[in-house]
Structures are given as C-alpha cells and as structure tokens.
Amino acid sequence: MSGTIELRDLAFAFRTRNGEPLQALEGVDLTVPGGAIVALIGPNGSGKSTLLRVIAGLLDPGRGEVLLDGTSVTGPDPRIGLVFQEPRLLPWRTAADNITYPLELAGWPRERRERRLRDLLDLTGLDAAAAAARPAELSGGQQQRTAIARSLALQPEVLLLDEPFSALDALTRERFDLELLSLWERTAPTIVLVTHAIPEAIVVADRVVVLTPRPGRVAADITVDLPRPRSLASMDEAAVSRTARLIRTHLGEESGGAGEESRPRLVVAS
Amino acid sequence: MSVRTALPVVAALVVFVVAWQLAVVIGGLQPSILPPPLLVAERFVRAFAEGTIQPHLATTLQEIAVGLTVGAVLGLFAGYVMARSPLAERLLSPYIVAAQAIPILALAPLLAIWFGPGLLGKVVICALIVFFPVAVSTMVGIRSTDPRLLELGRSLRATPRQRLWTIEVPAALPSILGGLRVGVTLSVIGAIVGEWAGASRGLGVLINLARGSLFDIPLMFATLLTIALVGVALYLAVVLVERRLVGAR
Numbered sequence: 001m002s003g004t005i006e007l008r009d010l011a012f013a014f015r016t017r018n019g020e021p022l023q024a025l026e027g028v029d030l031t032v033p034g035g036a037i038v039a040l041i042g043p044n045g046s047g048k049s050t051l052l053r054v055i056a057g058l059l060d061p062g063r064g065e066v067l068l069d070g071t072s073v074t075g076p077d078p079r080i081g082l083v084f085q086e087p088r089l090l091p092w093r094t095a096a097d098n099i100t101y102p103l104e105l106a107g108w109p110r111e112r113r114e115r116r117l118r119d120l121l122d123l124t125g126l127d128a129a130a131a132a133a134r135p136a137e138l139s140g141g142q143q144q145r146t147a148i149a150r151s152l153a154l155q156p157e158v159l160l161l162d163e164p165f166s167a168l169d170a171l172t173r174e175r176f177d178l179e180l181l182s183l184w185e186r187t188a189p190t191i192v193l194v195t196h197a198i199p200e201a202i203v204v205a206d207r208v209v210v211l212t213p214r215p216g217r218v219a220a221d222i223t224v225d226l227p228r229p230r231s232l233a234s235m236d237e238a239a240v241s242r243t244a245r246l247i248r249t250h251l252g253e254e255s256g257g258a259g260e261e262s263r264p265r266l267v268v269a270s
Numbered sequence: 271m272s273v274r275t276a277l278p279v280v281a282a283l284v285v286f287v288v289a290w291q292l293a294v295v296i297g298g299l300q301p302s303i304l305p306p307p308l309l310v311a312e313r314f315v316r317a318f319a320e321g322t323i324q325p326h327l328a329t330t331l332q333e334i335a336v337g338l339t340v341g342a343v344l345g346l347f348a349g350y351v352m353a354r355s356p357l358a359e360r361l362l363s364p365y366i367v368a369a370q371a372i373p374i375l376a377l378a379p380l381l382a383i384w385f386g387p388g389l390l391g392k393v394v395i396c397a398l399i400v401f402f403p404v405a406v407s408t409m410v411g412i413r414s415t416d417p418r419l420l421e422l423g424r425s426l427r428a429t430p431r432q433r434l435w436t437i438e439v440p441a442a443l444p445s446i447l448g449g450l451r452v453g454v455t456l457s458v459i460g461a462i463v464g465e466w467a468g469a470s471r472g473l474g475v476l477i478n479l480a481r482g483s484l485f486d487i488p489l490m491f492a493t494l495l496t497i498a499l500v501g502v503a504l505y506l507a508v509v510l511v512e513r514r515l516v517g518a519r
Contacts (some may be wrong), residue, residue: 056425057425058421058424058425075427076424076425076426076427078427082425084418084422086418088418088419088422090419090436090437090440092440092443092516101426101436102426104436105423105426105427105428105429105432105436106427
C-alpha cells in the first residue's frame with residue numbers, strides 16, 4: 001500500500017538567538033506503513049511538532065532522511081496533507097475558497113475545483129452556508145473542518161495533523177476524533193497525529209509512539225490492541241486503561257509501584 | 271447612507287456654518303478678511319456657472335491623478351522591496367526619510383526649475399509627497415503578514431508570485447489603504463504647492479489670482495472650498511474601496 005513513511009536516524013537542531021544549536025530531535029527511527037494511523041505523544045518540548053514539520057518537508061533535517069514510498073522527501077510534497085494546530089485559514093477568503101486554495105495554487109481549472117469542492121464538503125460535513133461564510137463567521141469546529149477539507153484537497157497519501165483538535169472543547173473533540181476515523185476509512189491515507197491527549201491517541205491510533213524530552217527520540221512504540229471500527233464504547237475496554245498506563249509509564253508521569261509508595265511518605269513529611 | 275447616519279453629519283455641517291457666520295457678525299469682519307458663508311456659497315455657484323473654476327479644476331485634477339498614480343505605484347514597489355530585503359531598507363530608508371523631512375514648500379521652486387512650469391513638475395512634487403506614506407505603509411503591511419500563513423503557503427508549494435498575490439498583498443491591504451488615505455490628501459497639497467511654484471493654470475494659480483490681481487476674496491474662498499471638496503472626494507473614494515476590499519473580513 002502506498003503512503004509508507006520511513007524515518008531514518010533523523011536529527012534536527014534549531015539555532016537559538018545566540019547561535020547555539022538546540023537539539024530538538026536526535027536519532028529518530030520510525031516506520032509508518034501505508035494506511036496506518038500513528039499517534040505521536042510526548043512531553044512539551046519533545047519535538048513532536050518539529051518531527052511533523054520535518055516529515056512535511058517544511059524543515060530540513062540536519063541528519064538522516066524521510067522516505068515516502070521509498071523516495072526522499074526534500075521539501076513540501078503534494079503527497080502530504082498538513083493540518084495545523086490552529087485552522088490557519090486565509091481570513092479574506094470564504095471557507096470554500098480556502099478549501100480549494102491548494103487546487104488554485106496547483107493550477108486546477110475552476111470547473112474541476114468546483115467538483116472537488118463538492119466532494120470535500122461532503123467528506124467533512126460542511127454545508128453550503130458554511131462554505132459561503134468567511135472564517136470569522138464560522139465556529140471553531142467548522143473552521144477546523146475547513147482546514148481538514150483543505151488538507152485533503154489534493155488527495156494526499158499521508159495526512160499529518162499537529163494537535164488539530166486541541167482548541168476544541170472536550171465533547172466536540174471526541175466527536176472529531178471519531179469523524180477523523182470515518183474520514184480515514186473513506187479516504188484511507190496514512191495518518192500521523194501529534195497529540196498530548198492520551199485518550200485521543202488511543203481511540204484514533206494503531207500505534208502510539210512516545211517521544212522522550214528534548215532531544216526527542218522514540219521512547220516507546222506501543223500497539224493499541226483495539227478492534228476497528230472504533231466508537232466511544234471502545235473506550236470502556238480494559239485494553240484502553242492498560243495501554244494508557246503503559247503510555248504514562250513511558251511519559252514518565254507515573255514511575256510505577258515505587259512512585260505510588262513514595263506518595264504517602266511525602267504526605268507524612270509535610 | 272441612511273437618514274440615521276446622515277443626520278449627525280448634516281448637524282455638524284450646520285454647526286460649522288453657523289459658527290462661521292457668528293464669527294463674521296460678532297467680529298465685525300469685512301468680506302475682504304472673512305466673507306460670510308452665504309457670500310462664499312453664492313460666489314462658488316457663480317464661479318462654476320460662469321466657468322471660472324472649471325479649467326483650473328481640470329488642470330489640478332490631472333496633476334493629482336498622474337502624480338498620485340506615479341507616487342502610489344512607486345511607493346508600493348519600494349515598500350515591497352524594503353519589506354523583503356533588510357539590506358534594501360537600510361540602503362533606501364535614509365534617503366526616503368530625508369526627502370520627506372525636507373519641506374515640500376522649500377523643494378517646489380527648485381523642482382519647478384528642473385522640470386519646467388508644465389505638468390511634469392507638479393507630477394514630480396505630487397508623487398514625491400505621496401510616495402512616503404504609501405511606501406511605509408506597504409512595508410509595514412507586508413512585514414506584518416502572519417508568518418503562519420506564509421508557512422501554509424510554503425507547505426502548499428506556492429510560488430513567490432502566488433505567495434505575493436494570495437497571501438502578502440491581501441494581508442497588507444488594510445495597511446496599504448491606510449497609507450493611501452494619507453497619500454490622497456497629500457496629493458492635493460502637492461498639486462497646489464506645485465502650482466504656486468510656477469504655473470499658468472490650476473486651483474493654486476486661481477487662489478493667487480483671486481488674492482492678488484483680481485482681489486476677489488470670496489472667489490478665493492470658493493476656490494479653497496473646491497480644493498477641500500476634491501480632497502474629501504478622493505478620501506471617500508479610498509474609504510469606499512477599502513470597505514469593498516477589506517470590510518467583509
């Protein structure tokens with residue numbers, strides 16, 4: 001299946017204001033098979049977003065390479081769709097014109113753009129009124145739907161999402177996670193989702209990749225053992241809490257039995 | 271404009287005219303110092319009826335149209351170059367600021383000598399004075415483009431030309447139009463100053479004539495009124511364009 005991403009010994013360093021390099025990623029090896037969903041999770045500053053930008057070809061890795069179906073990604077690539085943390089819509093365009101913006105840049109004729117727009121609106125559940133509105137007139141959810149429709153416009157093989165639902169309220173967020181899954185079932189791209197929410201990672205992904213604090217590298221690659229199709233009811237299964245605990249262990253939020261035992265002692269000391 | 275929004279505007283105009291009339295009456299001012307509003311209005315209408323103002327107005331409008339266009343286009347271009355290249359800004363801005371800091375009144379006679387008493391001299395003066403606000407507002411506008419939108423453009427492989435027309439120009443438009451608001455009013459001043467420095471026709475010339483050889487102070491005020499109306503009309507035109515292009519965001 002196409003859409004296979006391979007990361008080989010990827011390293012990336014930012015240059016700080018005083019010229020010192022700041023190592024954000026160090027030796028990341030990861031393979032995401034075509035059509036798989038992988039969630040990237042990690043503490044703040046673990047380079048999750050940086051890793052996503054390197055895969056998207058927006059940042060040039062200092063070392064190592066990104067392969068998409070065996071060919072090296074050296075810059076922004078039409079086979080890759082990107083959804084940012086905020087909707088990032090052009091405020092002077094209607095939602096419809098934002099969705100077809102990538103097609104316009106790629107030189108599609110108007111008629112073909114219109115046809116593709118109808119499919120995309122259908123796919124993301126946006127109605128004609130929303131399509132005709134400007135971003136400022138849309139709800140946060142509709143704005144992010146627009147952004148997702150835009151990222152799918154060129155029918156990418158890979159969809160990269162950078163904490164796409166973090167600005168939405170918890171209930172909307174749950175619904176969007178499930179809608180992302182149904183979108184995936186219909187379009188079947190490879191998905192890499194950066195998130196800081198463990199439940200979101202579990203309900204969406206086949207595998208949860210935990211990154212270490214800076215410099216980021218793969219701390220754990222945890223398979224989520226939940227059947228598909230998934231629903232909110234899937235979240236009640238025992239496998240979920242088991243997986244969540246495993247992820248927490250690797251995130252360092254819970255250091256197992258020893259941590260639990262040390263807590264009462266702290267209470268006594270205070 | 272609805273009655274509701276027009277009412278305060280009309281009221282303000284009435285207050286202005288009444289205050290003017292009171293100043294004339296209370297101050298006991300001669301029409302040769304400050305003619306009353308009605309006299310000016312009457313002279314304004316008569317001047318147009320007799321065709322006194324029209325040829326001068328046409329000349330001035332022509333100077334403004336050409337000067338404004340040249341100044342604005344050069345300003346847009348220079349502003350964009352300075353926004354994109356810090357080196358260009360460092361090299362150009364001292365000269366641009368210096369040119370702006372020298373009073374145009376002092377420069378006008380020199381420019382009239384260089385470029386002659388015809389259209390060209392006025393266009394140069396007009397363009398010079400319009401250039402600065404447009405260049406600065408364009409530079410500031412382009413620079414303030416949300417870098418996240420630029421990253422979006424990059425991720426979609428926008429060419430430099432596409433980036434300019436679909437992201438940078440729309441993002442800079444409110445700022446550019448703000449500069450243009452200042453620019454159009456300055457362009458009127460530029461044309462009049464240019465005419466004072468040497469011309470045979472134009473509203474600036476008519477002011478000099480009315481004040482001097484004709485000694486027709488009401489005509490001078492009627493000319494001033496015409497100049498003010500030209501400025502207001504141009505300003506409103508920019509505001510209308512702004513509302514169409516930016517208002518719906």
